Amino acid sequence: MASFKNIFNSRAPKDEDFFLALNKLLGFKPKNIAIYEEAFTHRSTNEKSAEGHAQNYERMEFLGDAMLSSVIAAHLFNEVPGGNEGYLTKMRSKVVSREHLNELGRDLQLINHVKTTIPISQFGGNIHGNVFEALVGAIFLDRGYKYCEKFINKRVIKPYVDIEKLEGKIISYKSLFIEWCQKHKMQFKFAVYEDTGNDTLKHFAVKLHLDDKIVGKARATSKKKAEETAAKRAYYKLQTEIEKDF
Template identity: 30%
Template sequence: MKGRTVVCTTQSEAEAALVAGLLEAEGLSPTIERSPLRSVFPVPIAFFGQLRVTVPDEEADDATRLLRRFETVPSSGPKVVPLHDDLAPLEAAIGYRFRDRGPLEQALTHRSRAHEDGTGPESTNESLEFLGDAVLGFVIADLVFEEYPQSDEGQKSKIKASLVSYTALARVAESIALGQHLRLGRGEEKTGGRHKPVLLADACEALIAAVYLDGGLAAARALILRLLAPLLEETRARGLAVAGAGDFKSSLQEYLQARRQSPPAYRIVEQSGPDHDKVFTVDVAAAGKVLAQASGRSRKEAEQQAARRALEALRDGSVDFDDAARR
């Protein structure tokens, strides 16, 4: 019977699947073997034992050469290939060190990558987005409740919405260079997925969920307050004025009316995602010119963010209505 050589050992399901996918893509025959260790606790075996990626002995040299492209293999031979050390800079950026990097790896894995690797939807960050959205919403709602006790429900809701919007989360993701760590399929990579606000916002929610699963609610709350600190300071500086400032559509219409321009017109240019998690991309135009474009989880949110960007463009001089009118 032919033997097999271990080329990678890990406790991460995602990493084992990634290594196996890389080897299969090169025509090799990897197998993921689980530790025989058993547990009475209802958690994945990877928490307690090792996962080993093996190949037939005759493929060991080829597998080792392939994996060296991603990480240096110890000189003693093909034993362990630690692919996840590249996540250390991200841990430093968020101020949190994972005890188990499995949830973190999943939080960074877009469905386009999972589709190519053949690991299935359970290995993508979509379910973590759902959990992260709930954890984020709870933490921010609790914060708003404590800091704005005199405001009414509508004001509280608008303050919360300004802090958990796609735009806010994309800003947070950019501040920690989250896009550099996303695990994307080749198609998504080619279309600039690392810089798409929607993908960044989704990954930010998934990251929050990963910290929650690894360290609990206290760790997740500390992370949220740390990452959103600049936005929170902006909100505190404006006070309850932020509740009114959230209606960017009204502000844009007033701005245009004051300059005798036609009202803004909004148009959906794209819808993506499953029915339960749609993403809308909307542009806003006036005087025959598109002023801005933005995305959101609802048409209303996308329109509000497009109006906000349009106001910014008008106020900083990026748009000249006199020129537009002459055309």
């Protein structure tokens, strides 16, 4: 096996910086740096292996998602012995939600290491969570389950997983609002329309109707985001009534 010095000296200056940053990020020395390079490579580079397979973070993202779910599930199973399947599933979903994974990726500034031909400013918010999942997948491939578990425990569980706080965390305001309306048999409607305005990117505006009243409004670059934000605003407007049921 090559020594640390030989690995370090065999790389270009930019790669040396990546190796050192990676070593600090992981808390241990990576064995196969090429795996991590792929985990930080965006599909826009169009890189391929000798066999012609695409080499970017998407496959590792899939693997990392599975590893995260596995480690978090085991942690919750041990920490909450009285939790039933439904409770544990809901709690795990809160930990590995897209919003939370994006937060993790941003906190670790992973996007600074992404190899891409597209300006970083043009990426959506999910790039942060996608790369975080890919990094977890790369750790599993490079060092196995134990190191993967150690990393998730250090970077996810210890700083972010508080059972009491998670119980009160809302993943989707839209889902919660719909569930509340259905429970009380109230009529609601998300009225969506394109709203370009003076923005460079196309925007969508949403008005959330509850019976005959507008209880939330929002604008965003996608219908999904606009509806979620409108539901969130409606939730805080009707919080006292909604929380009686949850």
